[in-house]
Amino acid sequence: MEFSRLTRDITIERDDAGVPHITASTLDDALYGLGYMHATDRLTQILFARAIASGRAAESIAARDELLETDRFFRRIGLHRNQPREREYWPEDVQRQVDHYCAGVNDGMKATGGTWPMWAIGFEAAAWDPTSVLYIGNLLSFGGLAVSQLENERIVIALIQAGGDEGALRELFPGRLEHVDFEILRQARGVKKLSDEALEVLMDLPRLAGSNAWVVSGKLSQSGSPILSSDPHLETNRLPAIWYEAVMRWNGNYAIGATLPGCPLVAVGRTKRVSWGVTYMKGDTTDFFIEDCRKAEEGKWQYRREDAWYDFQVRDEVIGAKGKPSATMRVLENPQGALEVDPEESGDGYYLSLAWTGMQPRSGMAIASWLQMLSAENATEALDVAKGCPQPTLCWVVADVEGNIGMQGNGRFPRRRNGFSGLGPVAAWDARNHWQGVVPADQLPRIYNPECGFIATANEDINEPNRPKLVSQTLPSYRKRRIVEVLEAACEVTIEDMQTLQYDLVSLQAREILPILLPYAPQVLRDKLEDWDYRFDPDSTEAVLFQRFYRNTLLEIFGHERGMGPKRTLYLVTRAGFSSMIIAACDEILKKDLSLWWQTRDKGEMIRTAGEKALLEKEVTWGQFNSFHFTDRFFGGGHVGRLLGFDSPEYPMPGCHATVFQGHVLQTATRESTFAPSYHFVTDMATDLAWTNMPGGPSESRFSRYYKSDVPLWLDGDYKKLAPKFETSPTDPPEESPQTPLP
Template sequence: MKPIAVPNPARRVNIARDENGVPHVRSQTWLDALYGLGFMHALDRGAQLLFSRSVASGRGCEQIANSPELLETDRFFRRIGLHQGLDREVDLLSEQHRSELNAYCEGVNEGLMSMPTSLPIWATGFHPTLWNPQAVLLIGKLLSFGGLAISQMQNERMIVELIHAGVDETLLRELFSPRLDGVDFDLLRRVHMTNQMSDDALELLSDLPRLAGSNAWAVSGQRSASGGALLASDPHLEVNRLPAIWYEAVLAWDDGQYVMGATLPGCPLFAVARTPRLAWGVTYMKGDTVDYFIEDCRPGGETGWQYRRSGMWHDFVRRDETIGRKSAEPVVMPVYENPQGVLDGNPEQFGSGLQLSLAWSGNHEGFGQAITTWLDVIKAPSAASAMDVAATCAQPTLCWVFADRENHIGLQSCGRFPVRGGGHSGLTPIPAWEPRNHWQGWVDHRKLPRQYDPPCGFLATANEAMNP
């Protein structure tokens, strides 16, 4: 084991690398262990942390480079608004959870100060700001939105683009039957469409951390040679990329407590791991948390643009996003939103008429709990209790698989799923001016699919759709 010097003597932490380069953090307390994890994340993956935060907050042109593709991604993420409401989410956390995130962030900041200044990101003149719980939540939102949610958004938008391109209506209805039964194609043809992102910008998005594909399974003791439960988890997430999405680590504290497995740099979460009592893995579940609505827009009101609801007109909320750019004038981008979602573009481009509005369940209050769920799973004493904790995780949509020392196994799905009004499938945009089409709330997490000790003696999951 090769020891690593820790600069903060107030944190009673010993860190060493094993022969595979995996850091082992040993401390007397759980908070000191989280500090050590944050320190190693920054020391080994500092550029990855900073790049992800810059892009997710729409500050790539300001902090990294003034390029056309970064400006596109800045516009995209400023409009989506992952950076919005983070202070409020931190305020909603319990005192214990804030202490845990603060300990982790303290370690990240110590590690950033210890990073070699020869790394490429420093050549851009990048000067990082302190890592804080808001940054942790931002990376968590990026992980949730950057994979399946973006794919859902693109797929739902693609259908409208196919209609605009003149694809035969009969063939589309046949291909997506019965999901397009009753869909008003003439209405969709009247929707103004903004330009898609360029290939270069889409390629940049693919470099961000995201969950994309995986499988996991568990076998109860009745089916194993040892008589103990077995668990395997295989996240198919480009381990050959540099840097890899995951970061292996071992934390040990308080007389025999430990957690070891794969973490996500920027967050104190273990996605595939084990403790003395429990093992778990996760797979991405194809849960639909994104919808497009159609807004009828007109100029007017205090914010400049209005939307229609049941024959009445209401002002959009407007926020002006100022995108800084290296060696260039900043770009000011107006963003219009309402309780149903955010407009896909600037209505000034088209004038009065129909425009798409994007809704994502992760942009609603309560996302901070999703991050703290991962911390609470580490403390769970059994598969049954871990399932109850995991069920409350709002984002991303996942299937958790558990196995414990008492030979119990379990599968728990999680995610914040909208209750859609008007019998809407979510595949195509529908009129927002009819309130019956709006989201009516969230599916109760106690109704999400789950299995515990099935009679067959095994569980498996591989990115299947498990919508409640």
């Protein structure tokens, strides 16, 4: 490829899939080339993401209600306030590397000039700088990850404030709500759940809210070296894909994998000596507090500590809106967090405030950790780099060419009062409830060369006995246990075996829950499901029948007025507002013989009723029931998008939330969303190769042949080869996906 403004001695070539191969003499220049290609192929994506992270999306993109809502959300938490200072904490080499990357983005931006979406809305682009990199990093940490924990805590608050039975709710979340005063919480104001439209904006952000990663040692592999597999899960049906694949080579080393546009990091990948994959730990780094607030005689708002009152700090945020007058949002905050709402509207009383450890100094060192991973010489060094990463909370799985494997948890976790989970709010006026520093990194989970010969992680509850509790929500372990089940039976493992496991469709949830339900089911339903193989294959009608039977059971048992309520339960257990935390908690209740959830009702009769209702629905296959469309992030979904071919035909989505291939379709306010593997990566440390696919391609342009170049591979479970030495394939490029024009 030739570029008019390329100012470094580097070479950039595309392979048949459009993946850029960047060759440079130094890592600095390779990162410059990566920045150049991010601007070349994903300029709209990185500029719009920066606008959202800085709380200026409505001002610079469009004055839409959902963008105004996300602007207020990010500005209230203060995501924009601390970025300039964070660069000063970086080591000199990291500062230099980020500067080179930003120079590449800016040169690429000048060469590109602009994009169609930018032209359509009159978007004016400012230069890319280290603060921009930190914004994108914080989107990964907060907008994409901590928000999921935050929304689960809001669900718990809403269930309590809706008047659900206290004993039943404590049973639903055992050991997690003992510290919560239900009476005080029910008086607190400020539960502002994000709207579906605003959550859809956040769905566009880089997230690892669900993922799989595992590694087998050489004693289990056919090659005699470790094989590492990783597949982060996020929204997959809106193009361009969130990740951007690249191959960088410099001074005898290389990096292959999925990069994050706007940042010089490789989220999942490998170098000559080390490979890594990550999953979201779902660690709890956010807390709600209950503040007792009053308005003093002089007009200032105050908060109470024991019997004393103190003035809130006041911060005014000017929220712009394109083509409309700006509005000022007042934020009241103190050392324990920021109030969720302005108390001026409702007067004295209890209010909720929010705290996040990511607002503490040195949170930006996460960028340094990702860059330092490129220089790790072995698994031990890689684990140490991961341990020092302050955010987001992840489980890193690593392997090296010497045959070592390991796992390291990371994150900055608040040290809470003994016995407090963090899932429910506590009174801020009692100083014993305040955070007491953070959990030392040496107390975070670590595994090195286990005797069993493999390590797997898939968003399971990672809390360890006699250790700080890092996870507060109830988490399903079905995917993790299925991976372990397969690996325990494995020997002479190959790349192909790991690729097959990444597409595994067996649901351990169905295998464990169906025997509980089936004895009470109508005979017709029993006949249909008793020989089912528990696979959520697109051709399966049994998968749909089970899902309906299971959904109806949850509605019957948990949807009564003294429970979660019928409407809220319907929202939380279906594709409208699916909550894996609620699903996991309900599954544990279903396994009981006695429970407060059916103490005055007949469990078997409710299950039978659920089965009868499931039989009334039309029989369809899982592929018909769980289908989706690819659409464009910027133009899809509307009349213009359909007219210009931005929306694809309907595709079946295999799998469900409980299968290794987590194929999940959600129906939100105005469109469908998906949650599925956004990148498949497998590498054998005996070679320099990686095998990958993704639901998309390198380019964000609908009219590029590289817009959907990997989609056929992703749909069919096929993989392409990435190698540090650029090779032209003797075969034809992948078959063009529907509605992608020929070059």
